[in-house]
Amino acid sequence: MSGGHSTYSPKTGIERWFDARMPLPRLMHDSFVSYPVPRNLNYAYAFGGILALMLASQILTGIVLAMHYVSDTGLAFQSVEKIMRDVNSGWLLRYLHSNGASMFFIAVYIHIFRGLYYGSYKAPRELLWILGCIIYLLMMATGFMGYVLPWGQMSFWGATVITGFFTAIPLVGDWIQQLLLGGFAVDNPTLNRFFALHYLLPFMIAGVVILHIWALHVVGQTNPTGIEVKSKTDTLAFTPYATVKDGLAMVVFLIMFAWFVFYIPNYLGHADNYIVADPLKTPAHIVPEWYFLPFYAILRAVTFNIGPIDSKLGGVLAMFGAIVMLFLVPWLDTSKVRSAVYRPWYRIFFWIFAANAIFLGWLGSKPAEGWYIPAMQISTLIYFAFFIVVMPLLGLIEKPRRLPNSITEAVLAKSKGGAGHPEGATAAPADKG
Known part of the structure; x- marks a missing residue:
């Protein structure tokens, strides 16, 4: 999909002159x-x-x-x-x-x-x-x-x-x-x-x-x-x-x-x-701007010492760790199927994770007192559990739906009101890429 011969054809002398020296129009x-x-x-x-x-x-x-x-x-x-x-x-x-x-x-x-x-x-x-x-x-x-x-x-x-x-x-x-x-x-x-x-x-x-x-x-x-x-x-x-x-x-x-x-x-x-x-x-x-609030909630969720790590350092590590999790996602997800469309259990956990992220943002706008503190801690636990527990384990135990043989087949099945592949069609094995 990324390769192939260029289909660009210069139509004027200026285009041909420019294309021979710096093929920017061809690139665009x-x-x-x-x-x-x-x-x-x-x-x-x-x-x-x-x-x-x-x-x-x-x-x-x-x-x-x-x-x-x-x-x-x-x-x-x-x-x-x-x-x-x-x-x-x-x-x-x-x-x-x-x-x-x-x-x-x-x-x-x-x-x-x-x-x-x-x-x-x-x-x-x-x-x-x-x-x-x-x-x-x-x-x-x-x-x-x-x-x-x-x-x-x-x-x-x-x-x-x-x-x-x-x-x-x-x-x-x-x-x-x-x-x-x-x-x-x-x-x-x-x-x-x-x-x-x-x-x-x-x-x-x-x-x-x-x-x-x-x-x-x-x-x-x-x-x-x-x-x-x-x-x-x-x-x-x-x-x-x-x-x-x-x-x-x-x-x-x-x-x-x-x-x-x-x-x-x-x-x-x-x-x-x-x-x-x-x-x-x-x-x-x-409070910071709204787009930092989920991480601000994670920062304030750590109110206790963890061995030699005090609560202040623990909060900082949790906040930066929440961002590091995103970098590690390609290796944390063990499933051989890409799309959540064909992963029923992952789809459920994904929407729980999305709702929890929004909830973390709301908690970040609240003072660190009362019931907000245990709510921040539970939501932080859910956030990290999605990456560290759900993604690795679900890929090993989840049984995905059958994949269609091609994108075209999936499009045609959808246009006919199908569930992702024509009834009775032979499904391809799970894509391992």
């Missing part, structure tokens, strides 16, 4: 026009394109905002307010950027859950999955540093609390914290460093995205059946079939994005961040 044609994709892709596969669109939006709006922002603790808050009030369309740029971060994370979470559901991480796509996890990690770093820049109360205290957790790491913890802060407390050097990194990291993300797309074109796109392409009848040209579907999904997503920007621009933010940062006034309840 082969990657986004004639590139074959499975014919059964659904709208869950459109979020890759949506993420590319949101990355471009964040970079463009971020560059313009950086022209007006002042990374100084005495001027940062006022510079953001000046952008909102005095810069032409500054309010729009700021809301596009702040809400764009939330839309970016909504799209990436759907993208990750789709990958987990359809087994997009299995061989030969392990490196593709790992590159996606690296993008997610860079997004988290970018989002955290961007949250500090407005220099409101939640920005300041969020940075203070989160960077303070690094001190729990033995030997190098204090050094890491001081390196991030540029000193011993959140102050002007911190803001300058975070601004520089927040500006730089999106371009690093763009670079890894290029590698991600490259890896995708080498190994080929997965599909809801989890079966590899076996003939030309299993595929369609990327344009117009996939582009029209992706385009429609983008329009719907942008309508939702516009709703937040124009009607409820501060809904996903925090009111305390409209108060200038004050080191002498601690907010009643310090």
